[in-house]
Amino acid sequence: MRYSGDWLTTVLVGLPIGLSAVLGWPGGTSIPELLGWLGRVTGVGGLACLLVAAIMSVRLPRLDRHFGGLTRLWKQHHYLGLASLLLLMAHVLLMAFSRLPWGLPAMQEVLLPPMADAYMWAGWVALIAMMIFLAPSFQFFGRPDYQRWKAIHFLAGLALVAGVIHAVPLTRTFNLPMTLLVWGGLGGLAILVFFWRALIARPLMRQPWRVEAVRTLADRIVEIELRPTRHRRMDFEPGQFIYFTPHDPALSAGRNEEHPFTISSAPGGDTLKIAVKDLGDASHALQSLNEGSEASVEGPYGLFFPPESRHRKQLWIGGGIGITPFVSAAEAIHQGDWAEHWGEALLINCANDPSRAYYLEQLQQAAQDHPKLAIQSHYFVEHGPLNTDFIRQHCPDAAEREWFVCGPPALTRIARDIARELGVPSSSFHSEEFDFL
Ligand SMILES: Cc1cc2nc3c(=O)[nH]c(=O)nc-3n(C[C@H](O)[C@H](O)[C@H](O)COP(=O)(O)OP(=O)(O)OC[C@H]3O[C@@H](n4cnc5c(N)ncnc54)[C@H](O)[C@@H]3O)c2cc1C
CATH class of the missing domain: 3.40.50.80 (Nucleotide-binding domain of ferredoxin-NADP reductase (FNR) module)
Structure with a gap:
């Protein structure tokens, strides 16, 4: 099933790649020219994937529906991240090999640029930051601790800024207005989304709720009933989930930490319910969450039943x-x-x-x-x-x-x-x- 968000993603990634492929076509068929052309196209593609992946992480209730729900959206974000890393690694190698006819020093200028070449170094900073923050996402070194993975993911901000600094002066296939439009537009939006997620979204999107009741459903499973404290009830559909952040000071772990839980009650009630299985530190601590304690809820997200x-x-x-x-x-x-x-x-x-x-x-x-x-x-x-x-x-x-x-x-x-x-x-x-x- 294709959603409108899929078309938008395809256009945002495909357009810069298509434009750079057409406008930058060398005309001739010499191997170095073709390698240089491929190198530029993979560079444009890699950066476009990185910026669009960052834009997709905006996490706004209802927006995710246009992508088939937040879980599907995160999957696309994940694969765009992988595509970006692979394309950018190919970009470096192709650019270096395209200079082979001019000898090793010319290749070296790409792989180890002069210290003064800040734009080239910005590209390296972006690529190295990506390798560090994407390695845990693809579990190169085993399954990462979720909270540590999230903290390392903040390096994405550095990769975004460095990637745009590298691309604006060096994208030779676009003229200046087009460079500013493509990289200024996508890069500006991606950096804005990054700061929104890092600094603004939490206080703005989380609503205060109270833990009304905690009931044991089975061994190591509790049902938590929540009531909004300052606003009206939440409108949601069956199959959607919320981000739940408990603030109970007595919790042994996971206090003030958000975790996603599917809503198990029917829409339309004044309260909503989630069921939490003890699967790790935070969900274990939630088994003894105190009734009457404060919590925050963000959502709803997801589209399980289209x-x-x-x-x-x-x-x-x-x-x-x-x-x-x-x-x-x-x-x-x-x-x-x-x-x-x-x-x-x-x-x-x-x-x-x-x-x-x-x-x-x-x-x-x-x-x-x-x-x-x-x-x-x-x-x-x-x-x-x-x-x-x-x-x-x-x-x-x-x-x-x-x-x-x-x-x-x-x-x-x-x-x-x-x-x-x-x-x-x-x-x-x-x-x-x-x-x-
Ligand atoms: C869309 C969705 C709906 C869910 N609905 C339910 C539900 O109804 N009931 C239920 O018991 N569990 C549900 N979960 C799983 C629940 O979120 C995790 O069990 C919980 O976050 C584990 O945290 P922990 O610290 O106890 O365990 P950890 O040992 O820290 O984590 C165990 C695994 O849970 C995942 N996880 C941990 N923290 C987070 C986080 N903040 N955000 C996303 N994933 C995380 C990671 O994959 C991690 O490897 C849902 C998860 C998702 C993605």
């Missing part, structure tokens, strides 16, 4: 804590507000055993009360891994349905394989993993 798919018959596959978006959707249908525009849904509730099937009673009640909802439990200890036969047996028309899958990566992989085997088009398969890295 509006154009909602009216169709659906198969929901929820695993472990990945059940939360389905709890919200089932409640919304159960309460009637969303039922009219929502297709029939069968939920396959995957859990290791009945003690890990969260929200089971609530979901069964909803299915009993509403004809559009049905639920089927799948227990790993009893049925083994989810497979095609299980789906065929419990959902004979699975191939004609929209698939929504939320759970651990292994479950998403299995569900995707089954969907492929059954001939479900990839546009009808929607999945979300609780992981941005």
Whole structure:
């Protein structure tokens, strides 16, 4: 499925590349000329990818819908970052090799420029900063600590500024007005977004909420109910998530740290609920969050159930804590507000055993009360891994349905394989993993 944001991204990245390729075409076919041309095009492409990736990190509620939701947007941001790094490394090598006919000193001028050549050094600063801040994103040295990864990511600001300083005087394929338009426009916006995220967004976008109740759902899982303190309730859709920042001074970890959690209650209530599984320091500490403590909430974000798919018959596959978006959707249908525009849904509730099937009673009640909802439990200890036969047996028309899958990566992989085997088009398969890295 293509979203309007995808077209915008394609234009913002593709236009500078296309322009530099056409305007900078050397005419001749000598190898050094072609290498120089490719070097300039990869440089323009790499910088455009870097700047557009930075612009995409703006994180504004509702804007992410135009990109298919924040999780999808972060994925695109991630791949643009990788593309940028690869293109810029190729840029350096191609520019150096294009000077080979003029001897090693000419090549050296690219790889080790004279100290006085500030614009060339700015390029190196940008590339080295990118290598440092992108290495953890691609887990070159194993899975990074999330908060450390976030802190290192601030080096992106240095890469953006240095990259633009390098490009403005050195982009030879654009004339001056076009250079200012392309690099001034994209670079200016990217740097603005960076400062917005680093300095302004937090105080402006986070709203004060209070922890109304904390209930134990199962071993190492709590449900937290939140109430806004100064403003009206939050408008959200099933499947969306919030950034939750607890301020409880008694927390042993994660105080004032934001973490994303899917809303598990139905839209329209005065409070909202999230369910938190103990998966690390901060989520462990949240298990003993104090009722009445203060918190901040930012959002809502995400687009798990795209509006154009909602009216169709659906198969929901929820695993472990990945059940939360389905709890919200089932409640919304159960309460009637969303039922009219929502297709029939069968939920396959995957859990290791009945003690890990969260929200089971609530979901069964909803299915009993509403004809559009049905639920089927799948227990790993009893049925083994989810497979095609299980789906065929419990959902004979699975191939004609929209698939929504939320759970651990292994479950998403299995569900995707089954969907492929059954001939479900990839546009009808929607999945979300609780992981941005
Ligand atoms: C869109 C989305 C929805 C989610 N919904 C739920 C939910 O409904 N219930 C639930 O229990 N969990 C949910 N999670 C996962 C939850 O955010 C992490 O379990 C939590 O942030 C872990 O933090 P930690 O410090 O306890 O663990 P850590 O050991 O620090 O982190 C474990 C992993 O969680 C991820 N993570 C950690 N901190 C953050 C952060 N600030 N932002 C993004 N990812 C982070 C990283 O991948 C990290 O490797 C969701 C995650 C995402 C991305």
